[in-house]
Amino acid sequence: MQLDAPQSKAHLIWHYFWQNRLSYSLAILFILLVNWLQVEIPLMVKTAIDLLMANVADNQDALMSSVWMIIGASLVLIVIRTLSRMFGLNPGRFVEAQLKNDLFAKLNRLTDSFHSANNSGKLISIINNDISGIRLFFGIGFMQLFNIIFALSFTPFYMWRISPSLTVYSFLPIIFAFAIYRIGFVKMRKLWTDRMHSLQGLSEQLVHFLSGMDVIKAEHMGPWVQNEIAQANQELLDITVKIQRIQVFIMPVLDYANQMMKILILGLGAVMVLNAELTVGEITAFLSYSVMLAVPFGGLGRILSVIQMGMVSIESVMTILNSKIDPTNLKRLSEADSNAIQRSTLKVNNLSYRYPNSESDEPTLKNISFELPQGKKLGILGSVGSGKTTLVNCLNHLYDLEPGMLIYGEHDITDWSRHDWHKQVRTITQDPYLFSATLNENVKFGSEHNANAPTLSVEEAIAAAQLSSDVERFAEQGNTMVGEKGIMLSGGQKQRVSIARALYTPADILILDNVLSAVDYDTERAIMSELSSKLVDRSLVVVSHRVSALQEMDEILVLKEGEIIARGTHSELLKTSSYYQQTWELQQNDQEASA
Ligand SMILES: Nc1ncnc2c1ncn2[C@@H]1O[C@H](COP(=O)(O)OP(=O)(O)OP(=O)(O)O)[C@@H](O)[C@H]1O
Numbered sequence: 001m002q003l004d005a006p007q008s009k010a011h012l013i014w015h016y017f018w019q020n021r022l023s024y025s026l027a028i029l030f031i032l033l034v035n036w037l038q039v040e041i042p043l044m045v046k047t048a049i050d051l052l053m054a055n056v057a058d059n060q061d062a063l064m065s066s067v068w069m070i071i072g073a074s075l076v077l078i079v080i081r082t083l084s085r086m087f088g089l090n091p092g093r094f095v096e097a098q099l100k101n102d103l104f105a106k107l108n109r110l111t112d113s114f115h116s117a118n119n120s121g122k123l124i125s126i127i128n129n130d131i132s133g134i135r136l137f138f139g140i141g142f143m144q145l146f147n148i149i150f151a152l153s154f155t156p157f158y159m160w161r162i163s164p165s166l167t168v169y170s171f172l173p174i175i176f177a178f179a180i181y182r183i184g185f186v187k188m189r190k191l192w193t194d195r196m197h198s199l200q201g202l203s204e205q206l207v208h209f210l211s212g213m214d215v216i217k218a219e220h221m222g223p224w225v226q227n228e229i230a231q232a233n234q235e236l237l238d239i240t241v242k243i244q245r246i247q248v249f250i251m252p253v254l255d256y257a258n259q260m261m262k263i264l265i266l267g268l269g270a271v272m273v274l275n276a277e278l279t280v281g282e283i284t285a286f287l288s289y290s291v292m293l294a295v296p297f298g299g300l301g302r303i304l305s306v307i308q309m310g311m312v313s314i315e316s317v318m319t320i321l322n323s324k325i326d327p328t329n330l331k332r333l334s335e336a337d338s339n340a341i342q343r344s345t346l347k348v349n350n351l352s353y354r355y356p357n358s359e360s361d362e363p364t365l366k367n368i369s370f371e372l373p374q375g376k377k378l379g380i381l382g383s384v385g386s387g388k389t390t391l392v393n394c395l396n397h398l399y400d401l402e403p404g405m406l407i408y409g410e411h412d413i414t415d416w417s418r419h420d421w422h423k424q425v426r427t428i429t430q431d432p433y434l435f436s437a438t439l440n441e442n443v444k445f446g447s448e449h450n451a452n453a454p455t456l457s458v459e460e461a462i463a464a465a466q467l468s469s470d471v472e473r474f475a476e477q478g479n480t481m482v483g484e485k486g487i488m489l490s491g492g493q494k495q496r497v498s499i500a501r502a503l504y505t506p507a508d509i510l511i512l513d514n515v516l517s518a519v520d521y522d523t524e525r526a527i528m529s530e531l532s533s534k535l536v537d538r539s540l541v542v543v544s545h546r547v548s549a550l551q552e553m554d555e556i557l558v559l560k561e562g563e564i565i566a567r568g569t570h571s572e573l574l575k576t577s578s579y580y581q582q583t584w585e586l587q588q589n590d591q592e593a594s595a
Pocket residue numbers: 355357358364382383384385386387388389390391
């Protein structure tokens with residue numbers, strides 16, 4: 001079952017604990033048996049020693065059966081300890097995998113505003129570092145915790161049964177050590193939180209620098225980048241050293257107390273043996289128990305680090321799991337409703353938009369209105385910063401809009417989940433993203449889960465996007481790997497792969513945001529003509545700086561400072577809009593010069 005919005009850390013822990021209840025139950029059972037056998041074996045040793053100290057000849061049979069029991073119990077101990085580790089450690093791995101799925105599912109449903117507030121470097125750090133911390137918490141953390149709880153309840157009880165007074169005296173150093181240990185524990189919690197923030201910061205910086213590596217090299221920013229990374233690294237190192245100092249000096253204090261305990265037992269125990277208050281066998285068993293306590297005390301130092309790191313990591317993961325999803329995004333249209341609304345008219349009514357983080361009161365888009373019936377081709381022209389991309393992001397409802405601004409058929413888009421709207425509208429951005437896979441796979445990606453069945457073959461889509469001659473030159477044609485983010489391809493090739501992807505499974509409305517900027521005029525013309533012929537009954541919105549790309553559109557909107565200042569066909573605008581006419585003439589001159 002998927003976890004969404006846990007109310008508290010306890011809720012999250014319980015959810016995954018319950019999911020792995022079978023493993024944990026078996027682990028608890030085996031850990032209980034291990035701890036019980038561990039305290040029983042010294043009793044068997046005690047009996048054997050006391051028999052030895054008495055007359056060996058008289059007790060030979062009893063002694064032999066005692067030795068065999070010790071051997072048998074030790075062998076059983078090995079087997080059940082292995083089983084306890086297996087069932088105790090597995091849940092950590094299961095929780096890690098489940099939590100990653102839950103996080104990805106949530107990230108997929110969160111809106112643009114979440115992703116702008118939480119950059120990918122921070123998210124990568126949460127998914128890698130914090131989830132590893134949680135894996136340790138649910139694996140070794142829980143296992144050792146059960147171990148310590150059982151060990152610290154069985155062992156002192158068995159010691160008490162041998163000698164209550166010696167137990168009280170021998171535990172005095174432990175009580176004192178716990179007081180010191182608590183100080184370290186409190187300090188560690190703050191340091192783990194600082195370390196998590198520092199790791200997230202470093203990861204953010206690394207992602208920024210790695211994505212801008214070309215610019216860094218070209219503009220000789222290497223020394224500055226190295227310095228920034230070195231500083232972040234130093235900060236992380238300082239915190240880690242402080243944690244290590246506490247781990248080395250304060251956390252082992254229980255270990256030291258355990259040594260003190262043994263000295264006390266030897267000293268006081270010897271006196272008690274001399275006074276005939278204890279037998280040699282009893283003092284040997286008592287000493288064995290104190291030696292056994294070294295494991296849980298040593299473990300306590302390590303395990304509390306794991307638990308603290310896990311709790312800090314859980315807090316961090318909860319910032320994602322508890323991020324609010326727009327309630328409309330949780331609704332889903334039925335298959336029948338989704339089919340019924342296909343091929344409707346999109347109406348944009350007085351659309352205005354202001355960026356929430358904008359310092360100006362002035363909206364970026366002002367009162368934009370137009371209609372886009374199915375099959376209509378709409379062009380949008382505007383100078384740099386006039387609001388074209390903002391309009392595209394409003395049309396595909398990436399940004400939050402007021403009710404009534406976007407109507408599709410009879411439906412208000414702001415009442416729909418974005419998921420349902422994106423089945424009808426597909427946007428190709430000016431910065432196309434390719435996955436590290438083959439070229440053909442990049443064309444097909446997402447099509448298996450797309451409501452629209454492919455209308456073309458991959459080869460046809462590639463040909464319509466004017467990419468066939470490029471693909472033929474690649475070593476393995478369509479099966480050539482394009483590298484991370486399509487690094488093996490030129491900007492124009494990447495744009496054409498994303499056009500081929502849109503043509504492969506066409507949606508009702510296709511929006512191209514400046515995607516033809518990196519191709520020459522002839523290719524642009526050929527692509528536009530293919531788009532018109534392949535998408536006859538679909539709507540097309542083409543945003544471009546180039547008038548040539550918009551010439552054949554049914555209507556062109558001219559944007560300036562977020563407002564429509566002119567609209568009409570190419571020939572109408574040449575007469576009515578001086579801005580359009582000047583842009584056209586300037587670009588005609590450029591085109592002739594470059595021919
Ligand atoms: N995330 C944002 N937060 C605040 N302001 C923004 C944001 N994105 C864009 N803007 C502002 O909105 C205005 C319009 O930007 P937009 O990207 O829509 O223009 P454009 O016409 O697409 O420009 P270009 O042709 O350069 O792509 C600009 O003044 C820009 O500074």
